[in-house]
Amino acid sequence: MANRALDGVGGFLDDRFRGAKSFRTLFKKIFPDHWTFLLGEIALYCFIILLLTGTFLTFFFQPSMTDVIYHGSYTHLDGIRMSEAYASTLNISFDVRGGLLMRQIHHWAADLFMAAIFAHMLRIFFTGAYRKPREVNWLIGIVLLTLGMLEGLFGYSLPDDLLSGAGLRILEGVMQSIPIVGTYLAFFLFGGAFPGHLIIPRLYILHVLLIPGLILALITAHLFIMFHQKHTQMPGKGRTDKNVVGAPLYPYFMAKTGAFFFFTFAALALASTFAQINPVWLYGPYTPVAMSAGSQPDFYMGMLEGALRVMVPWEWNVAGHTFSFNVFLPALLPLGIIFTAAALWPFIEQWITGDKREHHVNDRPRNAPTRTALGMAVITFYGVLWLEGANDIIADHLNIALYTTTRIAQVSMFVAPVLAYIITKRICLGLQRKDLHLLEHGVETGIIRQMPSGEFIEITRPVSEEEQAKLAFPARPPGLPAPDSADENGIPAPGTRGAIGKVRARLNTILTESVELPGSNGHTNGHGADGSGQAQDEPEHAAVPAGGVPDGSQEIAPGAGQADSGSSGDDAPDQ
Amino acid sequence: MSETNGHGELPDETPDETPAGPHRVIGTPPPAEARTLLGGREPDGDRPAPRELPADPADLRKAKVAERLVAACFIVAMLAGIGFIAAYIGLEVHSVDAVLRSNLALGTSLSVAFLGLAFGATIWVRHLMPEVEITEARKPLASPAEDRAAFAETFTEGADASQFAKRPLLRRTLIAATLPIAVAPIVLLRDMGPLPGTSLRHTVWRKGLRLVEDVSNTPIRPADFSSPGGMITVIPEGYQDDDDALAKAATIIIKFAPGELQHPTVLNWTVDGIVAYSKICTHVGCPVSLYEQTTHHILCPCHQSTFNAPKGAQVIFGPAARPLPQLPITTDAEGYLVAQSDFHEPVGPSFWERG
Incomplete structure (x- = not known):
């Protein structure tokens, strides 16, 4: 029966599109498995759910700031002047069946969308999955994150309730603080002085057409590139930079990812059933005269909010012009620096390490101690400002004086990242030593044996092949390129001489810091076998693999297969 | 569906370890017996590839239990879906209490429907589909040098034929022609709002x-x-x-x-x-x-x-x-x-x- 359908429908299509071969390849595509690979999928499914629920909402929402007097089902606001946008939001919530559920799913999905993007991005960073050849997809991801923040901000501004109006007021204040063009930008966006009657319809069209269109296009590009380059995989038995191990798209991945879509939708539906979100009817319509205490933006804007709160009151008046450092610096710098640094990081890392190889096996975070420590420092910095964005709530609940919370944030935004860096690096190195110990001495079994000499020893069992493959240290980068060697990656080759060369060498030492493998020749180890004889069938330019453990009783060369990725032939040349 | 049961009848070939090695290899998920086989080259059209995916899971008795479980999940999902439609038709809104009731009924039924589908599909994949682990070779991402050279040649030929490089007058006037048009959309935004003037004062x-x-x-x-x-x-x-x-x-x-x-x-x-x-x-x-x-x-x-x-x-x-x-x-x-x-x-x- 199945075959008849295949002949019928499949034949009909193939007669016209000649798809048998390409669809076979597609169906056989291998998808590696790891729970962290689901984070990006959550974001994707949230986006689909956002499109579905958002479309439903547009059938009822009126993006209009025309004043109306409300006489709807929510009697607490009967007779109150409000915008049509706010009135139609009340209408969706109280007079459209399923309207409240769709509104809440839409809002929860937006929050989960952003949370999943953040988590996905951190996964990519900490496992080094952004490395060559995936730098472009990393950049697309950062643009997607930025667009997601804007999309969310514009979305929760649309109901024109008291809270969202305050958000727009802050947006206007921040825009005005931009030197030279700020006032004009604000007037053009709002169509005149705040609030005017144009901002809601303008944000609406950006929110439902322009930004989602861009996001959709970029997600498509993101997925096609991922598809073309194939997934990365976590270290494990038989997994190298030259293969991909997993289950095929059809039927395995299709069924798994379908199930995951349903899980995501179910989680959002559950949250929207039992956890109220954005009850705009309680906030009341926007008025520029009032503001309630304890106002918070959605979580993904909290860091910007905290940056505004933590800033000191610097303002300059120079030659009749005002520099509002107190507003535009915190609005621009912290997030701007993080995003710019994140965008440049793959290229910075490549330049420092001189590593031009393709990477398809991910790092365990501990095996890149400096990168992991840097990431934790940034998370800590972000986290301090994010918490400061809710400092009034924290002060209230923890009984700390309000100003004390800000003082703490002002100090810890500088101190805490440094501590996080140091602590994380120590933890990573410690974990590496533990792995090394396991590889060298095996797993302690808890069995004590007395030797004929009277000595007591604990029996250890060698780690299994699977464990070895996971514990293996990744191949070290091949070391900095020789002086005057050209750089094929578009980055100006600074050479290794001169001040820049010295800085680079110093950074290289810091960035590649890792536990010393017995038998390996240091951090910037270059080439050749290390005497253990296990790397002998590696090409000449391969880095020393993790096999350098001179323990005759065990064969530990699981990294050997990963040591060489030189498929594209543009590895750093030998010295 | 009956030709192969997927276990013992796979061709018992040893993977070839030469560099030209197997393109696709079925791994050996413990504890099933070894069932690697030569995937070989892509079929040339006339020769069908040997079966790569086992047709049945290792433990058919467990699979039977799983099958019933999956069916139960799907039936629950179906009932919840019917419940969703019933709640939509049966429950009015128009007051805070009615909305809360409606939201609870719609949300719960929707959640259960999706959970039923999700759990059903998950159990299906994990316990009914035979476990496989396939290793696929990556092709180098970079094109071979001769392809690059050929492309460069094509590109240069086209550029020559277009005269773009040879005739700077055309090139420069073309760029000059597009610049004002490129700026025009920004100019068009001017009427988004009035100039601030002294209104903020x-x-x-x-x-x-x-x-x-x-x-x-x-x-x-x-x-x-x-x-x-x-x-x-x-x-x-x-x-x-x-x-x-x-x-x-x-x-x-x-x-x-x-x-x-x-x-x-x-x-x-x-x-x-x-x-x-x-x-x-x-x-x-x-x-x-x-x-x-x-x-x-x-x-x-x-x-x-x-x-x-x-x-x-x-x-x-x-x-x-x-x-x-x-x-x-x-x-x-x-x-x-x-x-x-x-x-x-x-x-x-x-x-x-x-x-």
Whole structure:
């Protein structure tokens, strides 16, 4: 029966599109498995759910700031002047069946969308999955994150309730603080002085057409590139930079990812059933005269909010012009620096390490101690400002004086990242030593044996092949390129001489810091076998693999297969 | 479906370990027996590839249990879906309680429907589909050098044929032709809004305009304040429905005991210890809505800029850089509070032209 359908429908299509071969390849595509690979999928499914629920909402929402007097089902606001946008939001919530559920799913999905993007991005960073050849997809991801923040901000501004109006007021204040063009930008966006009657319809069209269109296009590009380059995989038995191990798209991945879509939708539906979100009817319509205490933006804007709160009151008046450092610096710098640094990081890392190889096996975070420590420092910095964005709530609940919370944030935004860096690096190195110990001495079994000499020893069992493959240290980068060697990656080759060369060498030492493998020749180890004889069938330019453990009783060369990725032939040349 | 059961009948070939090695290899998920096979090259069309995926799971008895479980999940999902439609048809909205009931019924049924599908599909994949692990070789991402060279050749040929490189006049005039058109969309945005002009420097406050209490819109006599106390939000009379005006003109008044008001508060702009300040925060424009009577601190709820009310609303904490502007007030013939004039400086957040 199945075959008849295949002949019928499949034949009909193939007669016209000649798809048998390409669809076979597609169906056989291998998808590696790891729970962290689901984070990006959550974001994707949230986006689909956002499109579905958002479309439903547009059938009822009126993006209009025309004043109306409300006489709807929510009697607490009967007779109150409000915008049509706010009135139609009340209408969706109280007079459209399923309207409240769709509104809440839409809002929860937006929050989960952003949370999943953040988590996905951190996964990519900490496992080094952004490395060559995936730098472009990393950049697309950062643009997607930025667009997601804007999309969310514009979305929760649309109901024109008291809270969202305050958000727009802050947006206007921040825009005005931009030197030279700020006032004009604000007037053009709002169509005149705040609030005017144009901002809601303008944000609406950006929110439902322009930004989602861009996001959709970029997600498509993101997925096609991922598809073309194939997934990365976590270290494990038989997994190298030259293969991909997993289950095929059809039927395995299709069924798994379908199930995951349903899980995501179910989680959002559950949250929207039992956890109220954005009850705009309680906030009341926007008025520029009032503001309630304890106002918070959605979580993904909290860091910007905290940056505004933590800033000191610097303002300059120079030659009749005002520099509002107190507003535009915190609005621009912290997030701007993080995003710019994140965008440049793959290229910075490549330049420092001189590593031009393709990477398809991910790092365990501990095996890149400096990168992991840097990431934790940034998370800590972000986290301090994010918490400061809710400092009034924290002060209230923890009984700390309000100003004390800000003082703490002002100090810890500088101190805490440094501590996080140091602590994380120590933890990573410690974990590496533990792995090394396991590889060298095996797993302690808890069995004590007395030797004929009277000595007591604990029996250890060698780690299994699977464990070895996971514990293996990744191949070290091949070391900095020789002086005057050209750089094929578009980055100006600074050479290794001169001040820049010295800085680079110093950074290289810091960035590649890792536990010393017995038998390996240091951090910037270059080439050749290390005497253990296990790397002998590696090409000449391969880095020393993790096999350098001179323990005759065990064969530990699981990294050997990963040591060489030189498929594209543009590895750093030998010295 | 009956030719192969997927286990013992796979060709028992040993994978070839030469560099040209197997393109696709089925791994050996423990504890099933080894079943690697040569995937070989892509079929040339005439020769079908050997089966790569086992047709049945290892443990058929467990699979039978799983099958029933999956079916049960799907039936639950179906019933929940029917429940969703029933809840939509049966439950009215139009009041807070009815909406809460409807939301609970719709949300619960929808969640259960999706959970049923999700669990069913998951059990199906994990316990009914035979376990496989396939290793696929990656092809190098970079094109072979000869392909690159061929492309470069094609590109150069095309560039030559187009004359683009050879004729700089064409090239330059083409670029010149596109530049104005590229700028045009930005120019088109000019009418998005009026130029700011001096509008940020003024509010609707003017001489003799009454201060009325927000919401109730009643004018205020100094005698209405029996004693020093809280902060009252006032707006210019007649502007209660004009959000554009209110966004700049919203004002607070606070009454102080004699002698409490100090420099730099302008005492001539106060009436009987009643002082009026702009309600729009000088940081980013939130209405400063909190007032602590014991300390006389005005606090902005958005970013916690704190202003010292008796001393000219100077900033004592937070990111705001300037005090709240003071509105000069007096009383009219009927004894109601009125403005003496507009604010003497721009209210609200800083802007480039403010100076």
